[in-house]
Amino acid sequence: MENLEGGDNEAHALPGLFPYFSVPSTPVLDAAAPPSLSSDDSNQHSTFVTAALQQAAASACSNLQLPPQLGPGDQLAAAAATTVPPMILPPMVDWSSLLQQAGLMGPPPVMIPGLQQHAAAAAAVQLDESGENDGEAASGSSGGGKEKAKGGGRSGNKKKASRPRFAFQTRSANDILDDGYRWRKYGQKAVKNSAHPRSYYRCTHHTCNVKKQVQRLAKDTSIVVTTYEGVHNHPCEKLMEALSPILKQLQFLSQF
């Protein structure tokens, strides 16, 4: 495992997937070797998004033409804003046109230079697998999940439908990356062949069924592997919070 060149400790936005990170962490470059989270490969559907995305995110930050009132810290938020999938943006604001007018975003769909290949690959995984059971997220599992477990109405679901999963590694002392979303921990399990337990989190948003698993690599405990399952169907709260003053300005300016 190698650190990203330069070993920057900046937070990194993972375009379209993980729009907001505020916890300093070092992304891990070695994308060729998916983390062995467990003895079996239960993450066979995972797409490991590492170097390319982080590089792209970094270049996106540096390429952005930002208004003078934006500090370096805001660059990340702005960069993230350019990469948030349209589906998670609030409907009341024409974000893309606003950002476009401000020079923060190119014509949709947004693609960061250098990212196309990997993002497309990731998107392909999403499309392929989410097609099966997109309804699950919509119907919500808050009730369904319960029924699935304790004896209850276990009728239909024979095979657990696969959902789009994305995993990435960060070198960080913190297990929990602040990705802007709110997570509720619902389980922790000791994993075979690993001294560190795996933690299970679920997005706290009512209609969102995204889950994530967090675990430290057995071979290199300084590396945290975060696996996201599903796609958020709501805005990133912290991102929106961070962007709201900027967007108010943009809205104001767009009137002229």
Next chain:
DNA sequence: CGGCTTTGACCGGCGC
């Protein structure tokens, strides 16, 4: 008091 974490138990999938 609401939201969150902890933790033991339960369940299904899978390999043998």
Next chain:
DNA sequence: GCGCCGGTCAAAGCCG
């Protein structure tokens, strides 16, 4: 069929 293992539930406790 059995046992192992990963994933999830849910009660209990903690915390602001």
